Amino acid sequence: MEEQNKIKQFLNPKTIAVIGASNNPLKVGNILMKKLRKFKGQIIPINPKSERIDKKKAYKSVLKYPKEINLAIIVIPSKFVLKALKQCAKKKIKNIIIISAGFAEQKNYKLENKLIKIKNKYKLNILGPNCFGIFNPHLNLDCTFSNTTPKKGNIAFISQSGALWSYASDLDLGFSGFVSIGNMSDLDFSDFIEYFNKDKSTKKIILYIEKLKEGKKFIEICKNSKKEIIVVKSGKTEQGLKAAISHTASLATNFEIYKGAFKQAHVKIVDSLTKALKLKNQNIFQKLKLNKTLVITNAGGAGALLIDKLSEKRFEPNKLVDILGTATAHDYHKALSRIREKYSNIILILTPQAMSEPEKTAEVIINSEYKSKIIALFLGDKSIQTAVEILKKNKVPAFKSGV
Numbered sequence: 137m138e139e140q141n142k143i144k145q146f147l148n149p150k151t152i153a154v155i156g157a158s159n160n161p162l163k164v165g166n167i168l169m170k171k172l173r174k175f176k177g178q179i180i181p182i183n184p185k186s187e188r189i190d191k192k193k194a195y196k197s198v199l200k201y202p203k204e205i206n207l208a209i210i211v212i213p214s215k216f217v218l219k220a221l222k223q224c225a226k227k228k229i230k231n232i233i234i235i236s237a238g239f240a241e242q243k244n245y246k247l248e249n250k251l252i253k254i255k256n257k258y259k260l261n262i263l264g265p266n267c268f269g270i271f272n273p274h275l276n277l278d279c280t281f282s283n284t285t286p287k288k289g290n291i292a293f294i295s296q297s298g299a300l301w302s303y304a305s306d307l308d309l310g311f312s313g314f315v316s317i318g319n320m321s322d323l324d325f326s327d328f329i330e331y332f333n334k335d336k337s338t339k340k341i342i343l344y345i346e347k348l349k350e351g352k353k354f355i356e357i358c359k360n361s362k363k364e365i366i367v368v369k370s371g372k373t374e375q376g377l378k379a380a381i382s383h384t385a386s387l388a389t390n391f392e393i394y395k396g397a398f399k400q401a402h403v404k405i406v407d408s409l410t411k412a413l414k415l416k417n418q419n420i421f422q423k424l425k426l427n428k429t430l431v432i433t434n435a436g437g438a439g440a441l442l443i444d445k446l447s448e449k450r451f452e453p454n455k456l457v458d459i460l461g462t463a464t465a466h467d468y469h470k471a472l473s474r475i476r477e478k479y480s481n482i483i484l485i486l487t488p489q490a491m492s493e494p495e496k497t498a499e500v501i502i503n504s505e506y507k508s509k510i511i512a513l514f515l516g517d518k519s520i521q522t523a524v525e526i527l528k529k530n531k532v533p534a535f536k537s538g539v
Contacts, residue, residue, distance in 0.1 A: 142261045143323070143331040145231050147272045147313060149206035150177045152279070153198050153229070155220050156211035156236075157181030157189045164235060164462075165211045166190075167281045167490040168269075174276040180205065198227045207231045209269070209279055214238030217265065218250055225258035233279065234264035240319050241266045252321050260322075267318025268298020268461075273311065274337070281461070283488035283519045286311050290339035291413075292332040294325055296346045297437020299461050300409060302487040303539075306516030309413060312338040324349045326357045333361045340364045342412045343403075344437055346371055351397050358401035365403040366412045369394055370437065376444030379436070379456045408441065410537045418535045420483070421449055423511050427480035429454045432471045434463040435487040438515060441539040442485065451481070461489045465496035472504050482506050485513045485539075486520065494523035502530040513538055 158165035289310015433439035
């Protein structure tokens with residue numbers, strides 16, 4: 137019961153501190169403050185250098201705020217995260233979302249181990265690090281940096297890739313909640329499956345998995361679920377496995393072992409998010425030449441799923457360049473300008489995140505010397521419609537789904 141109470145507080149807080157709140161529109165701390173404007177509870181900006189952020193009084197640390205705080209969201213450089221955690225512990229804030237990257241996924245295992253020690257010492261509940269936040273439509277709670285906030289619905293989505301939420305939330309679908317798991321230094325899939333199992337508005341739970349932390353616990357919780365659970369798993373092929381490892385430090389196991397676990401758990405496995413969300417499948421492979429393929433993506437999870445599919449269809453060897461969720465049109469331009477090998481196909485994946493520039497990225501593509509080799513996979517709907525039209529008008533194959 138205590139386990140479920142802590143999870144409930146993550147998705148149903150009354151007071152949220154944003155550690156790293158900012159007035160700079162280019163920072164995630166600014167995007168979060170804007171997205172949290174509709175939240176029904178209290179938002180407390182934390183920044184030692186600003187007195188007011190988004191018309192709210194800012195505090196130098198959580199210790200300076202006089203009242204209780206239910207949830208802290210950390211969006212500061214990784215080197216400052218441990219200090220912020222200790223301040224949260226002193227303030228008796230138990231539930232913490234760490235959006236900050238720069239831990240095990242970037243081979244900084246030492247820092248992540250220190251984080252885990254602090255978590256254990258002060259009995260903190262941590263989501264992340266390197267995660268994309270959470271979404272609860274019933275409280276207008278959206279602390280993700282996707283470009284769109286979806287309407288209420290009955291699908292819960294728990295994902296190891298936050299960028300796949302940027303794709304899903306841009307579609308005309310309704311969701312009962314979203315949780316980005318990140319590196320799983322503490323909370324994992326099982327904790328949130330259990331929460332959504334008891335959530336009356338949830339009818340279906342979709343999981344995007346790179347690795348599982350506790351297989352036995354996962355199997356038991358899924359077996360006892362009365363809800364439909366659908367799994368999309370990356371890392372089925374050797375190349376897809378490498379892509380997943382580089383994304384969230386997921387040292388995933390052989391896919392056959394996972395298949396056995398999913399069978400025991402009575403969950404349904406599908407090979408794409410397109411199928412899980414019941415979208416119209418668009419076959420990008422008919423546009424490809426059977427030879428070397430380069431994938432440039434701002435979404436590690438989407439990249440890993442596509443590499444799996446390319447490998448299964450014998451498009452090898454493939455190379456993945458992950459330019460991260462903060463990528464602008466200029467970052468796509470830089471990635472294209474750094475190509476030194478010959479490729480028959482170049483697939484550019486874009487998911488509509490807050491920093492994304494779909495139309496400008498489309499312009500980068502149509503002006504690129506590699507235009508004839510490029511296939512654009514701009515995942516979503518509302519945010520990428522104009523960009524897709526620009527691409528098609530300029531005879532660049534463009535797709536809105538396919539991973």
